[in-house]
Amino acid sequence: MEPILTINNLTKKFGYLTAVKNLSFTINKGNVYGILGPNGSGKSTTLGIVLNVVNKTQGNFHWFDGNTTTHDALKQVGAIIERPNFYPYMTAEQNLKLVCRIKGVDKSKIEEKLEIVGLLDRKTHKFRTYSLGMKQRLAIASALLNDPEILILDEPTNGLDPQGIHQIRQIIKDIAAKGTTILLASHLLDEVEKVCSHVVVLRKGEKLYSGRVDEMINSHGFFELKAEKHQALLEVLESHSNIGSVKVEDELITAFLNEPMSASEFNKLMFDKGIFLSHLVKRKESLEEQFLQLTDNQEN
Amino acid sequence: MLRLIQLELQKLWLNRASKVLIIISFILPLFIILLSSFKIPFFGYFTLELGELGLFNFPLIWHLVTFFASQFKFFFAIVVVSMIGNEYSNKTLKQNLIDGLSKKEFILSKFYTIVFFSLISTIVILIMSLCIGYYYSSFTELVIVTRELEFLFAYFIKLVGFFSLCLFLGMLVKRSAFALASLFVLFILEWVAYLFLWKFSTEELATNIQNFFPLKSMYKLIDEPFARIAATKIPDNQELIRDYAVHFSEIAVVLGWTAIFIFLSYQLLKKRDL
Numbered sequence: 081m082e083p084i085l086t087i088n089n090l091t092k093k094f095g096y097l098t099a100v101k102n103l104s105f106t107i108n109k110g111n112v113y114g115i116l117g118p119n120g121s122g123k124s125t126t127l128g129i130v131l132n133v134v135n136k137t138q139g140n141f142h143w144f145d146g147n148t149t150t151h152d153a154l155k156q157v158g159a160i161i162e163r164p165n166f167y168p169y170m171t172a173e174q175n176l177k178l179v180c181r182i183k184g185v186d187k188s189k190i191e192e193k194l195e196i197v198g199l200l201d202r203k204t205h206k207f208r209t210y211s212l213g214m215k216q217r218l219a220i221a222s223a224l225l226n227d228p229e230i231l232i233l234d235e236p237t238n239g240l241d242p243q244g245i246h247q248i249r250q251i252i253k254d255i256a257a258k259g260t261t262i263l264l265a266s267h268l269l270d271e272v273e274k275v276c277s278h279v280v281v282l283r284k285g286e287k288l289y290s291g292r293v294d295e296m297i298n299s300h301g302f303f304e305l306k307a308e309k310h311q312a313l314l315e316v317l318e319s320h321s322n323i324g325s326v327k328v329e330d331e332l333i334t335a336f337l338n339e340p341m342s343a344s345e346f347n348k349l350m351f352d353k354g355i356f357l358s359h360l361v362k363r364k365e366s367l368e369e370q371f372l373q374l375t376d377n378q379e380n
Numbered sequence: 381m382l383r384l385i386q387l388e389l390q391k392l393w394l395n396r397a398s399k400v401l402i403i404i405s406f407i408l409p410l411f412i413i414l415l416s417s418f419k420i421p422f423f424g425y426f427t428l429e430l431g432e433l434g435l436f437n438f439p440l441i442w443h444l445v446t447f448f449a450s451q452f453k454f455f456f457a458i459v460v461v462s463m464i465g466n467e468y469s470n471k472t473l474k475q476n477l478i479d480g481l482s483k484k485e486f487i488l489s490k491f492y493t494i495v496f497f498s499l500i501s502t503i504v505i506l507i508m509s510l511c512i513g514y515y516y517s518s519f520t521e522l523v524i525v526t527r528e529l530e531f532l533f534a535y536f537i538k539l540v541g542f543f544s545l546c547l548f549l550g551m552l553v554k555r556s557a558f559a560l561a562s563l564f565v566l567f568i569l570e571w572v573a574y575l576f577l578w579k580f581s582t583e584e585l586a587t588n589i590q591n592f593f594p595l596k597s598m599y600k601l602i603d604e605p606f607a608r609i610a611a612t613k614i615p616d617n618q619e620l621i622r623d624y625a626v627h628f629s630e631i632a633v634v635l636g637w638t639a640i641f642i643f644l645s646y647q648l649l650k651k652r653d654l
Contacts, residue, residue, distance in 0.1 A: 094653075131478045133654040155480040165475035167466075170394050181387050182479045222479075 081108040083144070084230050084261055085130060090139035092125050092285075099125040101285040102139070107230070107263060112256045114272035114293070115265040116371065117282035123265040124161060126282075127234055131159055144229075155183050158223030159232035164215040168208035172199060172218050175207055176225060183226045193221040197251060213244030220251055230261040237271060249275065273367040283375050296370045300337035303346060306359030307333075313355050320349075332359075384489035385496055387481075391463065392493070398459045402497075405455035406504060412448050412512075435609060436516035439528035443605045443624065445509045446535040449501075450602060453539055456497060457546045461559040463490065464550030474654045487646045490547055498539035506532055534601045534626040541598050541634040541641075548641040551648050570595055594641075597633045601626060 085107040092100040100122040107113055115123045128134030130141050132150050143153030166175045176190045194200045197217040202210070210218065216236060223231055233252070237245040252275055256262050266272050272279060273293065281289040281296075289296055307313045313333060317323050322341050327334040343362040350357055365373065392398045435444060467473040476486060509532075514520055549559040549566075570593045577586035590596050603624050 128653070132482075133474050133477050135651070135653055151480065151482040154478065157480075159478045161474070161478065163471070165471040167391065167394070167470060167472055169396065174390070174394060178387065178390055179479050181383060181390070182476060182481045184383075184480075 081110075083107065084109050085141065085143055085263075086146070087126075087130065087141040088139055090126065090129060090141060091137045092122070092129060092134065093137045099285050100129070103282075103285070103287050104139075105280050105287065105290045107261065109229070109261050110259060111278050112262045112276045113264065114276035114279040115263065115282060116267070116269065116272050116279050118267055118375075120284075121267075121282040122285035123267075123282060124234055125285075127159070127161055127232060127263075127265060131157075131161065131232070133161075155226060156229045157232060158226065158228035158230070159234075160216075160219040160223050160236065161232075161234040162238075164219035166207045166215070166218065166222075169206060171204050171206050172210075172221075173203040175218070176222055179222050179225055185226045189225050189227075193224045196224065196254075197221045198247075213240050213247065216240065216244070216248060217251070220248070224255070228260065230263060231255060232263045232265075234265045235267070236264070237266075237268065269366075269368045269371055279367075281371065281374060288374050293367065294364075296367070296374065299365055299370070300340045301362055301364040302334055302336045303343070304359065304361040304363065305333045305335060305357055306331050307350075307355050307357050309355050312353075313350070313357075316350070316353050316355065381488075381492060384485060385492045388463070388489045388493040389496075392459065395466070398462060401455050401459045405452055405459070406501070408452045408455070409449040409501075409505065410508060412445055412508070434518065434612065436512050438513050438517045438519055438525045440605075440609070440612070441509050441513045441517065442528045442531040443602070443608065445505060445512070446531045447602050447605050449505050450535055450538055453542055456501075456539075457543060457563070458556070458560065460490075460494065460543045460546040461550045462556040463493075464547065465554065465556030465559065468554040477654070483649045484646060487547075487642065487649060490645075491544070491642055494543040494547065495540055498536050498543065501539060502532055502536040505535060530626045531602060534631065537631050537634050537638075538598050538601045541594075541638045544638045544641040545594055545598075548645045548648075551645040567595055591630075592633055594637045597630065597637065601630050601634060 083106050087106070088104050090100055090103045091098065103122070103126060115126065117123050125134055129136045130143075130150075132154060143150060143157070167178070170178070172194065173190060176193070177187055179185075180187050180190065190203075191200065194203055197220050199214060199217055199221065202214065207215070207218070220233075220236070223233075236252070237248050240248065249271070252262065252264070256275070262275075264272065264276060276293055278291065279289070279293045279296065280287060305313065310331070310333075314326065314328070317326050317333070317335050322337060322339045324336045324338040326336070343360060346362075347357065347360060392402065435441070467476070473486065477483065481489075510525075513525065517525075519525075545566075546559065546563065549562050550556065553559050553562055570590065573593070574586055574590045574596075577589055591600050605624070608624050
């Protein structure tokens, strides 16, 4: 796989505070990556360092094969961090022209990219008249101007209304479908879950996990069960070797699996024991549950 | 280089405030022409016409016009300071860097713009002086006209030096208003330092050292022309005969400051986390 960004033992200290601690990961071409972590976990700092606006304290990083300077590499990268930053007194079109000049891209792309984010009819309006959602979409158009190898988005849906969030996510999905590598930093877990294939989890500047989203923790999932013979069901579950811990909330029993086991297999087993289930669902932990489990484990 | 100037000019020209200030800074010096046609009536006895006094004779005119025109540099200084301040307050500096402008290119685009503006301003002054000069001057021989053209060069260096100082102050404090205030503080500090030096040494030594201070060295490039004008009227008065010429050493000092300010601005940007 072709690496796009390689980070080795990166550390950033702001005075006494260590914002990023010994961080290493690699971003390969064609995947959609999420950087996940609560506020203040070092996501934006890490992105700031690789984008040349924050100075690193230690470690190193390189773009692509390592033979391009960061300055040249950034011309093949599209990035938005935190808030959309444009000149308020210029129109959308003028702002994008400026970006074209910086990136050394032909101006013919402007219309095409404005079309993608649905701002073509507002292109002659000044940036300061835009709503937050429009500003964010303009930022995406700007980041796409050079047809980047990788698109970096830092909290792209922060502060948007549900409609705006939906629009931005749809745009991201469309871009990802075209094969552009995406790096998405977010503290919204369902956002990462919906969009990303790979994830890097950060907490207090340290990497807790990096890899595929669905392999984040070794889990075989769990059953949610209800039955009239509540007590009998519990007894069976406790004696069965495939079942790990069991959690009871009123009627609902949650049984975590130690070994893989299908729902029909389990249903048959219950039937044989003379227990008729009124409710049977097999689920895997959501990213949120996995994330909390991961961060909790580290704390203990 | 062209790309960097284009970039900055787009930022300035589309901003209404800086556009107005730029236009003002070009137009106001032109009012020196008005001054030339000024007629001061003396109670009906006679009229004093400045143009007829020989003030606009070549080569004196170069000295006079560059001295007055450089007083209007403050308008573009506001533009310089706000072009840095705006980049910080709009956070567009950060976005520019992310979009692939290097920190060096960022500073250079500002510096090139300063040089570009100073050059245009110098050319405007050149043309204007030639017009006034040929109209009023008693001597229009090419040898005399081209004498003391170094004042024009000094004017150019003075502008570049002063705006570089503004650029540095803008980078240092990030906000336009504070940068202008710190310019004033620097002015006061220079005088305080001068008075201190004077108190603890001689006036001569203090003046010599003061001539190396940033603002004073820029001011010193083009000396005030009044005494010289008086000297042309009263040639016998020995007190009025001083050294008015533009010296290479003075230019070197200002160029030195310019280099220091641009270098420090770059270092500041390089060190800073945005």
